[in-house]
Amino acid sequence: MRPLRLDLAGFTVFRDETTVDFTDADFFALVGPTGSGKSTILDAICFALYGVVPRWGSSRGIASALAPSANEARVRLVFESAGSRYVATRVVRRDARGAVKTGNAGLQLMPPGFDVTRLDTGMSPDDLGDVLAGSAAEMEQAVLDAVGLPYEQFTTCVLLPQGKFADFLHAKPATRQQILVNLLGLHVYERVRDRATARAGQADAARDAVDQLLGGLADADDDALAAATERVSVLRDLSGAVTDALPDLTRAQQAVAAASARLAEVDADIDRLGRVRAPDAVAALAEAVATARTTATDAGHAVVTAEEHEEKVRAELAASGDPTTLRLLVRAHEEHDQVAADATKLASAVRAAEGEHAAATAALRSARTAAAAADDALEQARRAYQDAQTAQRAEALRTHLVAGEPCPVCEQPVDAVPPIAPGSRLAEAEAAGHAARAAADRARQVVTDSEQAVRAVERALDQARARHEHLGTRLSQLDDQLSTSPGRDALLTELTAIGRLQERLDQAGGAVRRAREAARQAQRAAAEAEQRLQAGWRDFDTCRDAVAGLRPPAADRTDLAAAWRALADWATGQLDDRRTARAAAELDLTTANEAAAGVSARIDELFDAAGEPPPGGRPTPGTGLPVEPAGYQQAAVLAVERAEGELRRIGDRVDQAAQLRQRRARHDHDAQVARALAGHLRANNFERWLLTEALDLLVQGASRILRDLSSGQYELVHDKGEFFVVDHHDAGLRRGVRTLSGGETFQASLALALALSEQLAGMSTTAASLESIVLDEGFGSLDAATLDTVAATLEGLAARGDRMVGLVTHVPALAERVPVRFEVRKDARTARVQRSGL
Numbered sequence: 001m002r003p004l005r006l007d008l009a010g011f012t013v014f015r016d017e018t019t020v021d022f023t024d025a026d027f028f029a030l031v032g033p034t035g036s037g038k039s040t041i042l043d044a045i046c047f048a049l050y051g052v053v054p055r056w057g058s059s060r061g062i063a064s065a066l067a068p069s070a071n072e073a074r075v076r077l078v079f080e081s082a083g084s085r086y087v088a089t090r091v092v093r094r095d096a097r098g099a100v101k102t103g104n105a106g107l108q109l110m111p112p113g114f115d116v117t118r119l120d121t122g123m124s125p126d127d128l129g130d131v132l133a134g135s136a137a138e139m140e141q142a143v144l145d146a147v148g149l150p151y152e153q154f155t156t157c158v159l160l161p162q163g164k165f166a167d168f169l170h171a172k173p174a175t176r177q178q179i180l181v182n183l184l185g186l187h188v189y190e191r192v193r194d195r196a197t198a199r200a201g202q203a204d205a206a207r208d209a210v211d212q213l214l215g216g217l218a219d220a221d222d223d224a225l226a227a228a229t230e231r232v233s234v235l236r237d238l239s240g241a242v243t244d245a246l247p248d249l250t251r252a253q254q255a256v257a258a259a260s261a262r263l264a265e266v267d268a269d270i271d272r273l274g275r276v277r278a279p280d281a282v283a284a285l286a287e288a289v290a291t292a293r294t295t296a297t298d299a300g301h302a303v304v305t306a307e308e309h310e311e312k313v314r315a316e317l318a319a320s321g322d323p324t325t326l327r328l329l330v331r332a333h334e335e336h337d338q339v340a341a342d343a344t345k346l347a348s349a350v351r352a353a354e355g356e357h358a359a360a361t362a363a364l365r366s367a368r369t370a371a372a373a374a375d376d377a378l379e380q381a382r383r384a385y386q387d388a389q390t391a392q393r394a395e396a397l398r399t400h401l402v403a404g405e406p407c408p409v410c411e412q413p414v415d416a417v418p419p420i421a422p423g424s425r426l427a428e429a430e431a432a433g434h435a436a437r438a439a440a441d442r443a444r445q446v447v448t449d450s451e452q453a454v455r456a457v458e459r460a461l462d463q464a465r466a467r468h469e470h471l472g473t474r475l476s477q478l479d480d481q482l483s484t485s486p487g488r489d490a491l492l493t494e495l496t497a498i499g500r501l502q503e504r505l506d507q508a509g510g511a512v513r514r515a516r517e518a519a520r521q522a523q524r525a526a527a528e529a530e531q532r533l534q535a536g537w538r539d540f541d542t543c544r545d546a547v548a549g550l551r552p553p554a555a556d557r558t559d560l561a562a563a564w565r566a567l568a569d570w571a572t573g574q575l576d577d578r579r580t581a582r583a584a585a586e587l588d589l590t591t592a593n594e595a596a597a598g599v600s601a602r603i604d605e606l607f608d609a610a611g612e613p614p615p616g617g618r619p620t621p622g623t624g625l626p627v628e629p630a631g632y633q634q635a636a637v638l639a640v641e642r643a644e645g646e647l648r649r650i651g652d653r654v655d656q657a658a659q660l661r662q663r664r665a666r667h668d669h670d671a672q673v674a675r676a677l678a679g680h681l682r683a684n685n686f687e688r689w690l691l692t693e694a695l696d697l698l699v700q701g702a703s704r705i706l707r708d709l710s711s712g713q714y715e716l717v718h719d720k721g722e723f724f725v726v727d728h729h730d731a732g733l734r735r736g737v738r739t740l741s742g743g744e745t746f747q748a749s750l751a752l753a754l755a756l757s758e759q760l761a762g763m764s765t766t767a768a769s770l771e772s773i774v775l776d777e778g779f780g781s782l783d784a785a786t787l788d789t790v791a792a793t794l795e796g797l798a799a800r801g802d803r804m805v806g807l808v809t810h811v812p813a814l815a816e817r818v819p820v821r822f823e824v825r826k827d828a829r830t831a832r833v834q835r836s837g838l
Helices: 038-050 061-065 116-121 136-147 151-157 173-184 187-215 222-274 282-319 323-398 426-481 488-546 560-609 629-682 684-709 742-763 784-799 812-816
Strands: 002-009 018-021 027-031 072-081 084-094 100-109 130-133 714-719 722-727 733-736 772-776 804-808 820-826 831-837
Touching (some): 002 038, 038 136, 038 151, 038 820, 061 100, 072 116, 130 136, 151 173, 187 629, 282 560, 323 488, 560 629, 684 742, 742 784, 784 804, 784 812
Parallel strands (some): 027 820, 772 804
Antiparallel strands (some): 002 018, 002 072, 072 084
């Protein structure tokens, strides 16, 4: 895994958006003051890939990712692994309740040659490539497939955080062995072994399947092939003999067909003649037709008579007066009497209303006079109340007057203090005012009521006068309308006479309708009788047409019964002749059938001689036609084709058996080879030998680096998976790595980490390669000489160009020797990163 670009926003100390561009940074250092955020950059790389950070532990979890007071943290890492380019993204959010959760996580495979600088143009996630993981749950496996290392091994071999630098050195042998298995890709041999085992099982199954097929080909030998060849020759001879005998069979069957046709023709004539029979009641049909015709004629005459009587009554009714006009005149007489009576009553009502109006007007004048008097009394009471108020105020002011002193109101000198007036009359004046106001209100209410009464009487009087005037006008109109009327009684007498004429007209109309209905029924009966007669003639024609080929006599079209008698007599004579002809035709058919059966039997013997069943079985002589010539020919041809097909089938089976035996030999060989390979790989010695060789190479490389770092004092060895150092300054004493001091442990861990980075590319069989190594250690515990050796070693590792080397340090002497430096600074708001160097 090789980082190319890291984007941060809201992540721990990096509150603002920050980008770290690792492009062409084969050897870089993260430098800056303590606490500025150098290690946070490595935390972000680890968090983007695995969602956890070694320094956080498990107490706070992803809550540590958020910057103080921030509600969202975003991390995006673009990296290369095994030649492919990926982008990993994680977003952490704080919800309304304060809980911190992963809001988004994903891994995408970027298109080949993708320029990471395009990320500055605001590309959407859909533009970054194929989605390999779309959630935090999917990220674990997707990152493992892309990087080749789980989280624990990534933080042991690639990104070595503070406090974890010596984990690989101090790891248990089993843990270290599993790390090497993953790094070296030794699981590929397990897959080879599994595939070899499966391949052996497949080869065994294929061989067993071939054995089953061979078991079904046991009859595929040379004897069967020779017998099939002989059978083809015999059936070809049969086909030639059948072809020679077919002309005789054809002539015999033609004679049978001719005799059968003659017999069928005679039978058909007998059947048609036997169907000629006169229907029952043919004579009664003509009599029913005549009766229906007479009834229809009589009904027509009755309709004419009823219509003439109806027209006569209608003329009498038309000569009378218009009943509608007469009824209007009668209603006008009745209305005239009612209007005259209403006018008389209304005149009395108008006079009474006029009297009421005069009384109401007088009452209104009296009420208005009383109201004016009440208003005058109210005004006098108001003036008396005002005078009482003035006197009371003056009495109140007197107590403040002193003779010879200025008045407190007008400031004029007071000559003499007025005497005290008798008791105040204000209460009496106020009570009198209230009584006067109540009397005035009552008087005004009487005036209002009187005015309403006058208006009500006036409205009633106006309505009565208008109604009386309307009745007078309507009475004049009715007098004009009835000026020429003969009188109400005469009008009613005339209307009664017209009603009687209308009843006679209705009766005459009913008679016409009944006559017409009777005429229609008679006409329908006559038409139905005619239809039955025509149907009888059609039946006759159908029967005669059926025997028209036998030349029946001509029919009398005026008498249906006579025509049927003539046809039936003729058919009886013809039946006798046809029965005699049938006996002769039946004898001819029997003779032809016997001759055809003889020819068919001769051909059947040819099939028997060849061992083939005759086509269609053996017909019984005299009971039916033998097999058609084409049937014999087809049977012979099919027999030849079946024999030739069987010959080809046996030949194919012989060839198939030979091919299957060859396949069986190949499957058997493949099974033996695959089983032998699986057996070799199944032994644990093979993997143990590989791990031992890898560990030997790793320790050799680490010893070389450790000798350089310790000026020849130490070298690294291993025994049964455990690491030891040999101290050459102490007579080659071998010590366990856990007994080393802090500085010695750092040197040994650094040597092991650098050797692992150097050796893995040559030893790994998979894409899980250490394309970068980042050391998060301060290097402050090293002396100047050791520091120089460390720097030279790291420079040499980076110079090879096959991996990225990164440092986190605050040692200026070491930082100055690194070509690319990322200076990390932090202010009160956020941390920032600036790249310097190459």
